[in-house]
Amino acid sequence: MTATQDTERSGAGPSALPHHPLIIGGEKVDTDDKLEIIDPSNGEVVATAACGTAEHIDRAVEAAQRAFDGGDWSRATPAERADVLRKMSTLLGERLEDIVELEILGNGATIRQATGFHVGYCAPHLEYFADLAARYEFERPGPRAQFPTLGQSSVRREPIGVVGAIAPWNFPLLLSLWKWAPALAVGNSVVLKPDEKTPLSALALAEIALECGMPPGVFNVVPGIGADAGSRLASHPGVGKIGFTGSTAVGREVMRLASGTVKAVTLELGGKSPAVVLDDADLETTVDGVLYGCMLYSGQVCESMTRLLVPREREQEFVDRLVERASTIQLGDTRDWETDMGPLVSAKQQERVLGYIESGRAEGATVALGGGVPDGERFTHGYWVEPTIFTGVRNDMRIAQEEIFGPVLSVIAYDDEDEAVAIANDTEYGLAASVWSADNQRALEIADRIRAGSVWINDAHQINCAVPFGGYKQSGTGRELGPDALDAFTEVKGIHLDLSGSRDARPYDVLLSHAGD
Template sequence: MTAGTTVRHFPMRIGGHDVDTGEVLEIRDPQNDELVATAASGGASAIDAAVDAGRAAFDDGSWSRATREHRASVLRAIADRLGERLDEMVELEIMANGATVRQATGFHVGYCAPHLEYFAGLAERYEFETPMPRATFPVLGQSTLRKEPIGVVGAIAPWNFPLLLSLWKFAPALAVGNSVVLKPDEKTPLSALEFARIAEECGLPPGVFNVVPGPGPDAGARLASHPGVGKIGFTGSTDVGREIMRLASGTVKSVTLELGGKSPALVLDDADLDVAVDGVLYGCMLYSGQVCESMTRLLLPDSLHDEFVERMVARASTIRLGDTRDWETDMGPVVSRKQKDRILELIASGKDEGATAVLGGGEARVEGHENGHWIQPTIFTGVRNDMRIAREEIFGPVLSVIRYGSEAEGIALANDTQYGLASSVWSADNSRALDVAEKIQAGSVWINDAHQINCEVPFGGYKQSGVGRELGPRALDPYVEEKNVHLDLSGTREARPYDVLLSHADD
C-alpha cells in the first residue's frame, strides 16, 4: 500500500449488525507482508451471540418457512450481485491470500456465482415432501417423508479459497432454510464478511447468515461444540478435522469434513507427454500448490522418467513469479511466513533424506516484494514413497517424482497414502485409463486433466481425506433432517393392533 492509504476495517456480522470487539485481526498481503486491512476478531462469546441470532431468525420463519422459489430467487440475486462486484471481491481475496488475479478471477471468486446459481436450482427442484408407498400391515396407513432444515448450521472455512469453500457449505444450508454461522480463517475473512452484507442487500433476512472471524481454538472450537448448532461443515487439515469431529461428538451433531490430500499423478507409459507435462505442473503448482487436491506426487514409469523430468523442468522454469495483481504473473506467494517456513523445513527434509532438487528448492526473491512469502517452484527426483515430502501434505509448490516399474506397482504407490482426496491418470488409451481409475482409492480421479471441480458432481475424499461429500445433485441432503409423518387410514379402534397390549381393557 502507498503511504497515507487508509486501512479499511471489517466488523463481524451478527444478526444483521456490524459488531466489533476489543480484538482485531491484522490482514497482511502475502506478497509484501504489508498491513492491508483489519477485521474484528471474535471468540466463544461472539459465536454464542451469532448462534442465538441464527436461532431467532430461524424461529421467526421468514427464511426457514419461505417458499423454495423465494429462497432460490434470493440466492440468484446474490449471485448476480457477485458478478457485478467481481473485481472488488477478487481484490478482497488476493490482498489476503496471495492468489494471482488470474487465478482469483477464474477460480477463487469466478466459481462462486455459478455455484450459487447451481444450489438455487437444486433448491427449486428439491423434494421436501415425498409420499411413500401405502402401508397395509399391521393396519392401513400412509407415510410422508418430509425433509426439514436442521436449524443453525456451523461452517468453518480455510484460507486458500475463502469464499468458494465457505459457499459450498453455507449455500446448500441456506437453500433448504437453515440459518448459518460462518467462521472464516482469521487470515482471510474479508470476502466472507463482504458477502454477508451483499446477501442482506439482496433480501436475505438479518440473522440468517452470520460471520465471526476468530482463532480456531476459541471461535472454531466453540462453534463445533455448541449445543445450539445441529451440523458442522469444515474444510481444513486432517489433524484439525479430527478435533472438529471430537468436539461435534459431544452433542452428536453431524459433520461434513473435507480434509487433507497427497494426491498422485499417475503417468502411464503411453501418455501424451506434451499434455501430461503441462497437466502435471498445472495439477501441482496452481496457486503455489496451496490446493487440497494438488497432485504433489508424480508417479513415472521407468521408461519415461528421464525424458519427462527433463521436459517438465524446462517447462516449470518458465513459471513467472511476480505481483499478484499483474495479469502476466503465473504464481504468487504462499499465504504467510509461518506457511513459508513450514514448506522450507519440508524441502530441507527431502534433501536430508536423499532426494534431489532438480528445480528450485528454496526461497524465491521477487523484485519489489522482498518482504513477501515466496517459494521457488520445486521438483524433487529420487523420492521414495516413505519420505516426508511424499507422505505429508506440504501445501506449497513442491512436486515429488517417484519411479515405478509395472502398472500394478504404480497403482499400489498411488494408493499408499493415508489420504484419498483426488488423483489423475495420464494415458493415450482411454479404456486403459478408465480401468486404472477403478483401482485408485480417491474421491475424484481425473483422466488426462487436473483440478476439474464441477459443481454438478460430488467432491470429497476416501480414507483420512474426509467424511461426506460436497457439491453434486445430493448436496442439499446433509443440511436437512428427515421426518416420517404417518397418517392412520384404518379409521376404527378395532382395526388397530392395540389388543397386542390391551386385550383385557374391556374386561
C-alpha cells in the first residue's frame, strides 16, 4: 500500500479530500479540528490533516516514554536499529514519487527540486545515519586510576529518553529526518511536530517506520499549531532534548521554553548569507551559481545566498549578466519538469516578501529585475513572486540585513577584500556563505575570515550528510549531520570500578575511623 493510498478520506464520495490522522503510539488518532493543506500554486485546499493540541503532545510523550521504558527499541542492539532504518531508506526510495507528491502538495516546491533535494536526499541521509548507528562507540574504556586506589573507568553514551523534534515547512521531510533519524539511531523515542502547512510526508514516514518494524510509540508524529502543540513539546518536562529548525525569533522562544526544564537544544535558525565574488571570478559560472544560491525554491532556503558582494569595477557586468540569466527562470506548474521555480508557500509569505521589496525601493535601492507578482492569468491564483534583483544596496538596508525568505537578491559593491569580508560578517546571522574565485588559495583565505558555519567555494547549497551543518551567532546553536551527529542525542555516563579489593586500601578513613570495628 503506497503512502498516498494509506490515508483516510474526509467526508464521503469521490470528491472528498484525502485526510491524514496523527500517529501516536503506533495508532492513527483523529481530532475535531482539521488542518487545511493548501497548494501554494493555486491557493486551493487539497487535503486535510488532524490538528494536534498540547493534549495530543502529552499523549505522544507518554507513548514515547512507555516505548522507551519497554526497551524493545532503546535496548535493541545498534545493528537491529540500523537494520530498521535501512529498511525505511529502501521503502523511501521505492515510494519516491508518492512521497514527492505529498511533499509538494503543501510547500509549492517544483517536482524537479523535490525529487532531487526535498525527498531525494532523504534515503541516502537515512542510510548514513543507519551506518553511524551500526558503528557508533556506545562505550569506551577510560583511564586506569592508580590513586587513591586502583580502579578502572569506562565512558558510556546512552539515549536521552524522549526527544522532541520541531520541523519547518520548507524542507519538511529532510529537516525533520536530520533530527529523528540520529535520535532513533541511538535508541531514543521521538515526538515530531511538523509544520501545520506541510505535515503529510512526515506522517507517511511514521507509517513506513511501523511497516519496517519500529515498535509502536517509538516514532510519533503530531502536526499542530506552533503556539499550542510546539510550545508544549518544547516545554514538556518529559522531553529531554529538542531539535528545532525555523526562524531565529521562534528559535529564541523554543530556547526559553526548553530552559524551564534545562533540556538540551539544537537550533538551526535564520540566515542572510553572502556570496563574495573576487575580482578574478569567472562571470558566467559565478552568475549561474549565485542565482542557484539565491533563487532555488524561490529563496525559501535558510542558507540562501541573498547578498551578492561584487568588486565595484565589475558590478555592472555582473548585474547585466544576472538580469539576462534570471530572466530565463521559468515559473509555472510545479508538476512540470520544465518549471524552474514555483510559488511561495503561503499568502502570508507572499505579503511578507512583497513588503520587503517595497522597503528596498523606499530605502533607495533600484529594482533591476522583477519586483512583484509575475504577469499572466495562471499567477492570479496562488502565491507568486518573480525573481527580483536589487542594485545600489547598502548593507544597512533592511533587504540586506533581514531574512526575507523569498527570491530577492541584493547586489552590494565593495572596493577591496577587507571591505568585502567586513560586509559579509556585518550581520546577526552566520549560517553559510560562498566565495567565488579562480584562485583557490585566495578563496580559502577569504573563507577563513568569514564567520559562518558553512562556506562553499565556487558552489552553493552543498549539503553533505557527512559534514556538520549549523550556524554561528544568531543562526543557531549545535550542529546537525556529520560523523558526530549522534552525540547530541546521547547522555554521557562515567562508570568507575574499584579494583583494589580491600576496604583498607580505600580512603574511607578520611571520613570514618576504624575505632568502632
